[in-house]
Amino acid sequence: MPFQPITPEKLSHAVIRQIEQLILRGVLRPGERLPPERDLAERLNVSRPSLRDAIASLQGSGLLTARAGAGVYVAEVLGGAFSPALVALFARHDDAVFDYLSFRRDMEGLAAARAAKMASDTDLAVIQAVFDKMETTHTKRNAEEEAQLDVQFHMAIIEASHNVVMLHMMRSMYDLLREGVFYNRQVIFSQRTSRMVLLDQHRAINAALQARDEAEARAAVEAHLDYVRSCLMDQQKAERNEDVARLRLAHERKG
Incomplete structure (x- = not known):
């Protein structure tokens, strides 16, 4: 038997x-x-x-x-699948940076849709609490604190998706996410883009999650990361243009 x-x-x-x-x-x-x-x-x-x-x-x-x-x-x-050396290597190469943003767009869009459907009321309260802190910090103009809350906001969404594989995979990328957020904000601010734009994008993500609108939550995350990608591309173009302008200036001075 x-x-x-x-x-x-x-x-x-x-x-x-x-x-x-x-x-x-x-x-x-x-x-x-x-x-x-x-x-x-x-x-x-x-x-x-x-x-x-x-x-x-x-x-x-x-x-x-x-x-x-x-x-x-x-x-x-x-939480540490990527060594500091590999994180630094990714940051130095444009193709890796854009691949990373593309990966984040896909995974975080999916996480947001899952969170809108699967999150408990407490999960949504956590996300709301983090966003409330983002609004408060926005008035202080503390870039470092804003960036830390940015990371916390995105991780709260991933946690609320209640997929343990996704959770630990994204946690293992935490250093990439943290460094990416800091770098992305530096680039965006260097272009004199309003800080309110970023806050409004996070507000849209939060609003869709609180409404439990799966499609809108995913679309809001994707729009936010598309914006970040666009800012990075514009910055690269501006840097190339500046390099050419410096060459012209040097040539004119010699002449």
């Missing part, structure tokens, strides 16, 4: 499953510190020895890491 005896599950196995789910779903993030052992054992309602067994197992599988005197953390390996 195909039946097997049922045995009680060890508490440590239940702890492992819960922590794995929190990591898988993106609730526990790379680099995040777990609560102290006593507090975590109380929250999970398990003994400290059971908790230690679970932590040791998760460390063995590479999901958690211990730092001497600092505690236990979610492993950074979950």
